[in-house]
Amino acid sequence: MSRENFIEKLKRGDIFDVVVVGGGITGSGILRRLSMSGLKVVLLEQKDFTWGTSSRSGKLVHGGLRYIKQGQIVLTYHSVREREKLLKTYRELILPLRFAIPLENNSFVKKAIYRFGLFIYDLFAMKKTANYVSNSELVRDFEFINSSIFGAYTFFDAVTDDVKLTLQVLFEALEYGALAINYAKVAEINKIHECYKVVFEDEISGKRFTVPSKSVVFATGAWIGEFNPSLSIRKLKGSHLVLPFEKMPIRYACAVFHPKDKRPLYVIPWNGFVLFGTTDIDYGENLNSEVKITKGEAEYLLEALNHWFPKAKIDSKDVISTFSGVRGVLNTHKKDPSKETRDYILKVKEKMIFVAGGKLTTFDYISKKVSKKIFSLLNENPANINFNKFENSSKKAVSVISMFDKLFWDSVEDNYFSKVLKSSFVVHLDDLMIRRSRLGLTNLDGGFECLNKKKGLIMSALGWSDEKYNNELKRYKSVLRYYRLNG
Numbered sequence: 001m002s003r004e005n006f007i008e009k010l011k012r013g014d015i016f017d018v019v020v021v022g023g024g025i026t027g028s029g030i031l032r033r034l035s036m037s038g039l040k041v042v043l044l045e046q047k048d049f050t051w052g053t054s055s056r057s058g059k060l061v062h063g064g065l066r067y068i069k070q071g072q073i074v075l076t077y078h079s080v081r082e083r084e085k086l087l088k089t090y091r092e093l094i095l096p097l098r099f100a101i102p103l104e105n106n107s108f109v110k111k112a113i114y115r116f117g118l119f120i121y122d123l124f125a126m127k128k129t130a131n132y133v134s135n136s137e138l139v140r141d142f143e144f145i146n147s148s149i150f151g152a153y154t155f156f157d158a159v160t161d162d163v164k165l166t167l168q169v170l171f172e173a174l175e176y177g178a179l180a181i182n183y184a185k186v187a188e189i190n191k192i193h194e195c196y197k198v199v200f201e202d203e204i205s206g207k208r209f210t211v212p213s214k215s216v217v218f219a220t221g222a223w224i225g226e227f228n229p230s231l232s233i234r235k236l237k238g239s240h241l242v243l244p245f246e247k248m249p250i251r252y253a254c255a256v257f258h259p260k261d262k263r264p265l266y267v268i269p270w271n272g273f274v275l276f277g278t279t280d281i282d283y284g285e286n287l288n289s290e291v292k293i294t295k296g297e298a299e300y301l302l303e304a305l306n307h308w309f310p311k312a313k314i315d316s317k318d319v320i321s322t323f324s325g326v327r328g329v330l331n332t333h334k335k336d337p338s339k340e341t342r343d344y345i346l347k348v349k350e351k352m353i354f355v356a357g358g359k360l361t362t363f364d365y366i367s368k369k370v371s372k373k374i375f376s377l378l379n380e381n382p383a384n385i386n387f388n389k390f391e392n393s394s395k396k397a398v399s400v401i402s403m404f405d406k407l408f409w410d411s412v413e414d415n416y417f418s419k420v421l422k423s424s425f426v427v428h429l430d431d432l433m434i435r436r437s438r439l440g441l442t443n444l445d446g447g448f449e450c451l452n453k454k455k456g457l458i459m460s461a462l463g464w465s466d467e468k469y470n471n472e473l474k475r476y477k478s479v480l481r482y483y484r485l486n487g
């Protein structure tokens, strides 16, 4: 199972049932469902798998409590139900996470609103998690929180690593015979009789290949407008800060409101670090280059952090890294970007499906809807499909993915390091450092010391010369600037 091997298979010219364009969570989820259903499918991603929004999310698998306040009850219901299902399917990758919502005063009305919202939220999940904690308990759990806080409501949501989850889902599809190629940009689609000819550019060889297919799914998120300009998409950018746990020791997550515009923000413990975000602003720049936090966004986030956690005294020097992503949402021209719906958009044109929006959390819900559409477009009968297998995760894939965090540990044997590297579709050094090991996000120096130790192994596993390795180092350094506040 390798990129080269998949390209060789494509050269045979077989006709596919479906080509999925886009290697984020949505495309991977659709690929998984379709391949498990026995269809012949291939996924094409223009950069690295998860390079788009699916490596830059807030990492929450959640219902979205705030959507209840916005009246998006159906979206919240489906998201909570999906959260519950995914917690069971992906036990190793998605973990329950307790949240506190601190109260700035003892307002009866505010407390009643929270109680009602949390009651609905828990009702959807069919379990009681909501609780009230006093100021003293809160100060014990959040050492640096503003001590004038009155108390807090707590409840449970869930957290993941978006890259790992997406790759897990993708690898499961591959186990069922799907193909997936990264650095394969779809450049053109032509329809000849009833067959689509999907032309992609292979970044590595510089060659163009054509894949014949009965149907095409565009799961290209914020890029969807490039393939279907009639869709009215609003591109919204969100940025997060990664902070050292020692500077922000928190026992669980906290949902706070920005002191100025009252937008909700989350501070969450993640992989031994703390994430804080997100901003939510319109984005008009080139989607194909890396996205970077602006000075204004960083100031906005630090202002909120210091309002709620003044004793932590966080400033820009404490920020280890940042990451920014752009999502495409249905444009209803709301003044406040955060009020635009996070529901998904699905359009069908002949035998092409365009899907965008949605959430990491609802990927399988969306995949199910798209798969059903595909079956009806292809006149296939899903009657023989064993839908139970969709509820199980693959242990084989988990064993590779769970290694990503530990990859650079001294205890990892060289053979094992090479094996994981070869089977995780690493093409560039930034794939390895930002989206497999995550050292680019969690290590102040970007992990160059670790890289140095493994240089020989990386070169032999990936077949790189000295010159290639040095070029990759240069490339990684320039990508890393986008993940640094002062890069």
Ligand SMILES: Cc1cc2nc3c(=O)[nH]c(=O)nc-3n(C[C@H](O)[C@H](O)[C@H](O)COP(=O)(O)OP(=O)(O)OC[C@H]3O[C@@H](n4cnc5c(N)ncnc54)[C@H](O)[C@@H]3O)c2cc1C
Residues within 6 Å of the ligand: 021, 022, 023, 024, 025, 026, 027, 044, 045, 046, 047, 048, 049, 050, 051, 052, 053, 054, 055, 056, 057, 058, 059, 060, 061, 062, 184, 185, 186, 187, 219, 220, 221, 222, 223, 236, 237, 238, 239, 278, 324, 325, 326, 327, 356, 357, 358, 359, 360, 361, 362
């Ligand atoms: C700041 C932020 C925070 C978020 N936080 C959360 C959260 O906490 N929980 C949650 O549930 N959701 C969250 N979301 C939403 C979630 O991240 C997205 O809904 C999800 O990642 C979208 O996945 P996708 O696969 O549709 O898009 P993407 O992940 O963007 O994938 C689309 C892919 O298509 C590729 N592509 C584009 N053009 C081509 C082409 N021509 N050929 C081949 N490939 C192409 C792109 O390179 C890209 O990788 C957040 C979003 C943002 C922006």
